[in-house]
Amino acid sequence: MAVSGFLGKKNIDNTEIKINFPEEIYANIPFYLNISVISKNKFLDSHLLNIEVNGSVSFVDIISANQKITNTQKILFNSRGIHEIKQINIFSSFPFNFFVRSRKVLINAETIVFPEPLENENFNLAKDNEKTDGTSNETDKVAEELSNIKNYEPGDNFRHIHWKHYARTDKLKTKLFTGEISPPIIIDIRIPKTSPETMISFATNEIIKAYNKNIPVGLITNDNFFPPSKTYYHKLMLLRELALYEY
């Protein structure tokens, strides 16, 4: 019994846990948290580990000595703002199924949870190109009028590369079309159409939609004005503002 107790302790001791949040977490939408468990034991493997984060448990059958294993775990936060995961519980019934040993691992990880996106037809700002999805849009755009040519940047659509120009000059250029430049949207959440919280959720939905459709989007809040832009960083900045917004 003593030996099994000792082994049970060694089994969960000397394990380090690292968690990795995904970039976008929305309230009330489950997401997958990456949990890395690293065994720091030099000789003993860790067996039959249950890892509990915020009430949800995932199972790891073995981590060999000095190895790392990454598990994903479904987690849900139900409000926007800053959320913390202060501790993770590891527990295991190894070696015998008589007792369960557990250990708290303090990690103090924080993340910003974006507001829950809510669909609202009256609030539908990014209405253009509603009928078709993004991929078929692209083929449509090729038929549209060429408006400009710019230097190629990594990430530009291959279809828009000016191949003729490349053949002539060996330089990559990207064609720009008139249809691509959609009119920017600016969302003002100060206008209280509904409750502020729902408003924030609608705004979140619109920002995501606009970004997906490549429409520049801006935001006006009580304190700040964010001019429209299409970049991913801009999107995150707007969502963060909404996540931390206080009215």
Added chain:
Amino acid sequence: MNINKLVTLNTLLISVVAIIAVAGYLNIFVTIFFTAAIGINIGNLKYIELYFPRFLINLSGIVVIAATVLNFEISQMNTTLINTLVMLISLKLLEQKKYRDFMQITLMAVFILAASSLLNLSMIFVIYILSEVFLIILQLILLNVMANNSTGRITKRYFYKLLKPSLIILFCSIPAAVLLFLILPRTDYPMLDFLNNQQTAETGFSDSVRLGSIKTIQDNDKTAFIAEMKKIDSNYLYWRGAVFDTFQNNQWNSRHREKDESQISSSNSYKNNTNYTIYLNPTNRKIMYTLNIPEKINYKKQFNHYKNRKEYISEKTIKSKTSYEGLSRLNKSFQTEPPDKDIYLQLPEIGKEIKIISKKLRGNTLSEAAENILHYLTSNEFEYTQKNLPVSEAPLKEFLTNLKKGNCEYFASAMGILLRLNGIPARLVGGYRGGYYDNSGYYTVLQSNAHVWVEAYIGKSWHTFDPTPADFEAYTDKSRLKFMKRYKLFFDKMSYYWNIFVINYDFSKQLKGLNKAKKIFGDWNLNISFLQKTIIFVFISIAFFTYIYTFRKKKKTVNQKFIDYFDKTLAEWSVTRSPGEGLLASAEKIKNKQISEKMQTIAKTYYNKAYGPTNISKQEIRLLLKELHNIRKKFNNT
């Protein structure tokens, strides 16, 4: 690998090991039933799918238990219980097994093995217990994996990885078990002896020896006892057992033991004293064996010592391995009071032929007569043999006049009778001759060393005569043993240590060990000076605090460092951040507006950087920490 099948296979192994340990005690029906159950299970692993319904198994279980209760006999208790357990295990094996069924079978196997230890606690038990413990540990781990594993399959590699902790537990348990064995309190009273009432065959000498019966002792291949002592001249290796005083109907008996004074002699200091310890295997008889000529023995149970006969008889039958210490004088004669002539000159009806022989051997003195008889019997006229012994109605006459071949009891009987016919008080002594010396310091005496010799009272003492012309080198020289017996000696060596260290370990030895440890520890303490003690104390303290410090100072990430420092700063303005609360919200709680705003900006900068597109760098954190530090400084100044 299918984990369920793996567990089943392991369960079969566990059952088989337990049952092998008690195989000798099993009823034939139980053995057949168990074998069949194992067979069906092996079939179930691969070819067939045959499980018996649970109600049928339960019903059979009740029948088995009822049968046990009805047939219960206290003298057969242990064997009955073992047979019952084996029946129950076999029944359990026949049903479709789940987690708890596997556990139950494992537990029953443990019971069987424990019961086997009551029947026979020999060296081989160590092998059973080690293999069983390993299998059980593996079983428990596998069952645990089975309970946790939803797929029902594991890889081979994973299985091998499970062997590692099983072996670790096994090898760590051994020293732990040894430690417990050494220190656990124990009683002097054998509590579980009543379970061991089983009748086993009697071995060694009884109170009578019939002509030709020593051969049955000699044919036994087992070890009679082990004697721990220094090596002595093999001419003195006579192990004294019973003394026979009356010859009647071709049989020597111990009839008049009770007429002898029974007392414990005080230790006399003689020359050639030899100390030894005997580890006697159970004989189911009362006779104890000593090195000729015994002066005293030290035995923790009750026994009688017959002073003039030099016999030691245990009060109770010797049913388990026993040990006692003895002190003997290596000599061929010993003084006693004059013996009762009615007893030691008693003669049965004897034919003329023997009387004629005895007349021929008469000498001028008693000792001359004795020498003549000895010479006569050890001459080339007689031959030592263990085959075709004379077994007619008058075997002694047949031996002396016709066949002239026989083994020790014929020679000894003949000498005893011839001495008595010549008016010399004589008796036979049954015991063992020789022994195989092991350089670890003990003699192994086998049952085949059984021997009978003669004592004659001449002058004021009993003299030892051995008329058997056998080649006694064969009874002391290991190299002349058959291979199987030599192989046996090896196991005897193992079991010698087993006896010394395990069977014979009792409360008094425990106390001795404790005292020894205390002494060593006490001496050690006295030998160190105050300065040394201080140094040791300081050293231990430093080691302790270093340990604590390194344990507490686990590596923090930079983010944690910042958050912790932020919390500390908050605490100075008597704000505590509740778990899950954001930094910004708690910074707002600070009553001092200026500080609150500053803290908020720091929190915001941190959030922007920490959750921005790039990870926050150590440099940036350091800047933030500096700002926090400034705020704290300001607080301390005001």
